[in-house]
Amino acid sequence: xxxxxxxxxxxxxxxxxxxxxxxxxxxxxxxxxxxxxxxxxxxxxxxxxxxxxxxxxxxxxxxxxxxxxxxxxxxxxxxxxxxxxxxxxxxxxxxxxxxxxxxxxxxxxxxxxxxxxxxxxxxxxxxxxxxxxxxxxxxxxxxxxxxxxxxxxxxxxxxxxxxxxxxxxxxxxxxxxxxxxxxxxxxxxxxxxxxxxxxxxxxxxxxxxxxxxxxxxxxxxxxxxxxxxxxxxxxxxxxxxxxxxxxxxxx
Amino acid sequence: xxxxxxxxxxxxxxxxxxxxxxxxxxxxxxxxxxxxxxxxxxxxxxxxxxxxxxxxxxxxxxxxxxxxxxxxxxxxxxxxxxxxxxxxxxxxxxxxxxxxxxxxxxxxxxxxxxxxxxxxxxxxxxxxxxxxxxxxxxxxxxxxxxxxxxxxxxxxxxxxxxxxxxxxxxxxxxxxxxxxxxxxxxxxxxxxxxxxxxxxxxxxxxxxxxxxxxxxxxxxxxxxxxxxxxxxxxxxxxxxxxxxxxxxxxxxxx
Ligand SMILES: Nc1ncnc2c1ncn2[C@@H]1O[C@H](COP(=O)(O)OP(=O)(O)O)[C@@H](O)[C@H]1O
Ligand SMILES: [Mg+2]
Numbered sequence: 001x002x003x004x005x006x007x008x009x010x011x012x013x014x015x016x017x018x019x020x021x022x023x024x025x026x027x028x029x030x031x032x033x034x035x036x037x038x039x040x041x042x043x044x045x046x047x048x049x050x051x052x053x054x055x056x057x058x059x060x061x062x063x064x065x066x067x068x069x070x071x072x073x074x075x076x077x078x079x080x081x082x083x084x085x086x087x088x089x090x091x092x093x094x095x096x097x098x099x100x101x102x103x104x105x106x107x108x109x110x111x112x113x114x115x116x117x118x119x120x121x122x123x124x125x126x127x128x129x130x131x132x133x134x135x136x137x138x139x140x141x142x143x144x145x146x147x148x149x150x151x152x153x154x155x156x157x158x159x160x161x162x163x164x165x166x167x168x169x170x171x172x173x174x175x176x177x178x179x180x181x182x183x184x185x186x187x188x189x190x191x192x193x194x195x196x197x198x199x200x201x202x203x204x205x206x207x208x209x210x211x212x213x214x215x216x217x218x219x220x221x222x223x224x225x226x227x228x229x230x231x232x233x234x235x236x237x238x239x240x241x242x243x244x245x246x247x248x249x250x251x
Numbered sequence: 252x253x254x255x256x257x258x259x260x261x262x263x264x265x266x267x268x269x270x271x272x273x274x275x276x277x278x279x280x281x282x283x284x285x286x287x288x289x290x291x292x293x294x295x296x297x298x299x300x301x302x303x304x305x306x307x308x309x310x311x312x313x314x315x316x317x318x319x320x321x322x323x324x325x326x327x328x329x330x331x332x333x334x335x336x337x338x339x340x341x342x343x344x345x346x347x348x349x350x351x352x353x354x355x356x357x358x359x360x361x362x363x364x365x366x367x368x369x370x371x372x373x374x375x376x377x378x379x380x381x382x383x384x385x386x387x388x389x390x391x392x393x394x395x396x397x398x399x400x401x402x403x404x405x406x407x408x409x410x411x412x413x414x415x416x417x418x419x420x421x422x423x424x425x426x427x428x429x430x431x432x433x434x435x436x437x438x439x440x441x442x443x444x445x446x447x448x449x450x451x452x453x454x455x456x457x458x459x460x461x462x463x464x465x466x467x468x469x470x471x472x473x474x475x476x477x478x479x480x481x482x483x484x485x486x487x488x489x490x491x492x493x494x495x496x497x498x499x500x501x502x503x504x505x
Contacts, residue, residue: 144332147306152350152401153326162349166340 031213036220039213048202053221055197059115059190060183063122068176070127075134075172076160089135096128101189113194121190126179130172137171138164173237180233184226256282256317256404258303258437263312265298272298274462276312280439282404285431287448288441289494290458291502296441299458300407303439304330316405326354329403333410336394337382343393344369344378350401368396372426388419392426399430405437413444421479424450445494449487450477457494459501466501469494 015033022032031039043049078089100121111117141164149163165172188200195201199222206214263276272295280286290296301307302314305324314321316328329350337346347368351361369375372392382390391411398406408427412420428451431438442448448455449471457466472490473481481487 144334145338147301147304147324148330148332148336148338149349149353150306150324151304151326151328151330152353152397154349154353158353162352163338166338169340 029212031216036213036216040217043214043217049217049221051197052199052202052218053225055195056187056191056199056222059118059122059198060187063119063126064179064183067123067126067179068130071130071175072134072172074127074131075138078131079135079138092128092131095124096132100125100186104189104192108193118190118195122183122186125182125186129179129182130175133171133175133178134168137168140171141167177230177233180229181226184222258405259315261313263302263314264310265302265307266310271462274464276465278456278465278468280437282437283435284437285451285453286439287452287455288439288458289445289448289455290443290463291460292443294458294461294463296458297409300330300409300439300441304328304407326401327403328405328407329398329401330407331394331398331409331411333413337390339382342378343374343380343382343385346382346393347397347400350397354401364400368400372396388415388423391415391423395427395430399434403436405439408438408440410441410443412447413442427451445491445498446482449473449490449494450481457497460504467497
């Protein structure tokens, strides 16, 4: 409870400083929090903000869904088959370092500016993150558990389903969490070059129209959603692998 | 004539790179025997068990079970390790259930088997707990249940009670003797504790230092059933002195 108060007070102080600084500077380039808040109300009323949110979230959810499945499957394959790691793994490892921002123009040149390109940009990035974490999780598995399961008669499928995945789960979950953060960061770049709606797209549209307050609204809304989703995700997943946290505390 | 299932080890050598751990081991274990393998720490006891279980392939020589060479793990031989025995992400119930699930036993049958085990091993009411929430002794009991549930012919135990306090240890030793008496399973029990070996075994294999081989195969002279007070009997003390002398000799050999 006390910590919650500290957080709220921190938020209040930040807004206060923002208000004071922007009043002193007094320029359109740095609107006050009050101005930004009023724009927020207007944008909600116009309905544009909600559409932006829905479009962006939609892209993120689709990408996360595809990337999670792909990342986990690739993680299992590369961790279990060394030939796969040396081939596919090397490609993924290399791709992981390629800046998605720099890839956007290429993707647009090759696949156009439609939805597919945006989802592809996000999916590629998130897949590499989830792949890497799944791979590390599986490599980190305690051999004794696998042996114990084998001596209880587990076949390959049982090992993956009941022994390997549950042990790798905390890593996979971390991968998904990082993936979510990345998705909210990269969505802006993915939408930069045009869309109908999208929080990121409109940041650039407002920028060209010099609507700084609206730009700020979009940025704050995007960041806030990312923050809340992250916390919500943590809350939901935490109780599913309590054993892992407890073992970590013991060590 | 009733067919006797036995485990046969012939000229077994295990090396890790340049390190020879097991050097020419020969032994036979018959169905229903309670065997203890006694050896000091680091002499290769765990390695020997892992070869019997099919987890490590011998450098040379062979391990046969019922005249078949063991190359990979089989569900007829089940291993219980000292630590990491239970799957920490599963509840006690799920741990015992795991082997039954692997062998596709249907759910209602699983339920009744587990219920009986929880009852027989004084674990009633603990089914929904996670391993980290129960005591060490309880955990080892669950590990024993989990192996018994898949009904193996042979159970290999690697120093399963070595980190328990003396009272819990004695209690668990009695549990395992009870299980053994009731089920006629073969038990191979690795330990570095002389008293434990004397209290439990029919037969003791004493290992030398690394590269280790079998120094001696000894029939345990103590009658069964053995009561707690057996440890102060003359026969027990004489046997223990004999073993101590043997082990001292092993330790002083260069
Ligand atoms: N996988 C392995 N690779 C290399 N050396 C090993 C391996 N497993 C065990 N050893 C070595 O073999 C020896 C015997 O080990 P172990 O069988 O665990 O002994 P014990 O169980 O009797 O304490 C030790 O010196 C250990 O370092
Ligand atoms: Mg050992």
